[in-house]
Amino acid sequence: MSTQLPDVLESVFQEMPHLVFEQQGARRLRLKPRAEALPTLLELLKGRAGYLHLSAISCVDWPTTDEFELVYHIWSYEINTLVSAHIYIPKKPGHYVSVYDIYTPAAFFERDIHEMFGVYFEGSPNMAPFILTEWDGPPPMLKSFSSLDYVEKTFKWQDYSPEWLKEIEAKGGGIVE
Structure with a gap:
């Protein structure tokens, strides 16, 4: 793709008021739609521009702005271009609409983001934990999560001194302090 957009993308982008985009490479575009416009944009890109493959949905916790950034990565096999659509949602309440009805694989990514960041996706088929059961x-x-604080609150510390280690230490080996 050159610095000029393919006609099919020009057509889609004209229907999206306030859409900001920048070309990041020969086959890569970064889009910044309004959060409420993302499902419409995804429908248009899928239906008119052949963006049939949802590669991933990722999430970034931005504590300084109290927002989550959701990034939807979609690929078109017709025009061989990756689009990354970036939206921002407030951390409180931390809800967004599911795009499962547009891209079925979204269910997996939404479930993962819910589990790891706490974002709830309205309409997603399953928000139950699958890794951290x-x-x-x-x-x-979350950037506010402290693994050290969690470990200290959750687990009891105890000295680890098995017999086999005592024997090694008696011979001058083992743990060096």
């Missing part, structure tokens, strides 16, 4: 702490990918 026995976890009772806060979402561990």
